[in-house]
Amino acid sequence: GQNxxxxxxxxxxxxxxxQINCTYQTSGFNGLFWYQQHAGEAPTFLSYNVLDGLEEKxxxxxxxxxxxxxxxxxxKELQMKDSASYLCAVQDSNYQLIWGAGTKLIIKx
Amino acid sequence: IAGITQAPTSQILAAGRRMTLRCTQDMRHNAxxxxxxxxxxxxxxxxYSNTAGTTGKGEVPDGYSVSRANTDxxxxxxxxxxxxxxSVYFCASSDSAGEGGEQFFGPGTRLTVL
Numbered sequence: 001g002q003n004x005x006x007x008x009x010x011x012x013x014x015x016x017x018x019q020i021n022c023t024y025q026t027s028g029f030n031g032l033f034w035y036q037q038h039a040g041e042a043p044t045f046l047s048y049n050v051l052d053g054l055e056e057k058x059x060x061x062x063x064x065x066x067x068x069x070x071x072x073x074x075x076k077e078l079q080m081k082d083s084a085s086y087l088c089a090v091q092d093s094n095y096q097l098i099w100g101a102g103t104k105l106i107i108k109x
Numbered sequence: 110i111a112g113i114t115q116a117p118t119s120q121i122l123a124a125g126r127r128m129t130l131r132c133t134q135d136m137r138h139n140a141x142x143x144x145x146x147x148x149x150x151x152x153x154x155x156x157y158s159n160t161a162g163t164t165g166k167g168e169v170p171d172g173y174s175v176s177r178a179n180t181d182x183x184x185x186x187x188x189x190x191x192x193x194x195x196s197v198y199f200c201a202s203s204d205s206a207g208e209g210g211e212q213f214f215g216p217g218t219r220l221t222v223l
Contacts, residue, residue: 004151030208042199042214043152050209087151095207096167099151 002026004100006088011106012078020073020086020103028093034062034073035087037102043087046073075105083107112136113215115200121221122190130185130218132200138213140206141183143167143175145196146217152199158183159206190222 003025012018024032031050035043049055049064049071061074073086085102092098113134122128134141139160144152154167158177172194174186183202187194198218203210 033211042216044214045211048209048211089152091208091210095210096154096157097152097212099153101149101151 002090002092002098004088004090004098006086006100006103008101009104009106011108012075014078014080014107014109016078017074017076018078018105020075020088020105022071022073022088022100024069024071024088024090024098024100026090026092026098029066030091030093030095032062032064032071033089033091033097034060034071035089037085037087039084046086078107080107080109113200113202113213115198115215115218117218118216119219119221121223122187124190124192124222126190128187128190128220130187130198130200130220132183132185132215133181134183134200134202134213134215135181136202136204136213137180138202138204139180140203140210141177142201142203142212143173143183143185144199144201145169145194146199147196155185155198157206190220192222194220195222196220 006022034046037043047062087102088100089097116131142157143155156175200215201212
């Protein structure tokens with residue numbers, strides 16, 4: 001079957017760095033997405049990786065290793081507004097997104 | 110309108126009733142999707158449409174139907190609602206149904222079936 005695993009919840013301190021991991025087993029692979037979702041709101045796009053390596057976008061970076069079925073989202077210089085759920089999703093062989101359950105990130109002052 | 114809109118924002122529905130959730134996008138995106146989001150689970154795809162006039166079944170299609178008469182609108186119908194359909198429903202669209210197609214989400218509809 002298809003499976004996306006990510007931690008349920010993480011806590012970090014304002015100004016620090018946090019890494020959110022995602023492992024996947026899917027039927028085919030056409031890229032991996034990270035989305036941010038604030039409580040009660042819609043998911044919004046953060047990043048897309050289809051090749052191995054690190055993609056940097058401001059305070060956020062996303063890494064992919066296809067051979068290991070592994071990705072992480074790195075958030076630097078954490079701000080209180082970064083408190084949200086972070087969703088990992090893999091685009092499978094049918095180009096459909098398979099979603100993880102999300103990681104709730106709690107930022108403490 | 111800018112982006113994707115959904116209506117209603119929330120709804121309480123008696124079991125057995127018929128309900129249509131509306132979704133409209135103004136980005137001229139080819140592909141549209143309906144997901145449900147339940148606590149502790151990832152978003153699950155209900156139905157999708159890669160282009161106007163075509164639809165397909167996702168992971169959890171039972172009890173739901175969709176139509177795509179034009180590019181902008183993608184309504185989701187619950188023919189006879191059941192309590193297990195209590196969920197938050199998100200409509201999304203993407204310019205491309207292929208590789209790397211970023212999906213844009215509507216604000217969601219919170220549905221409670223009693």
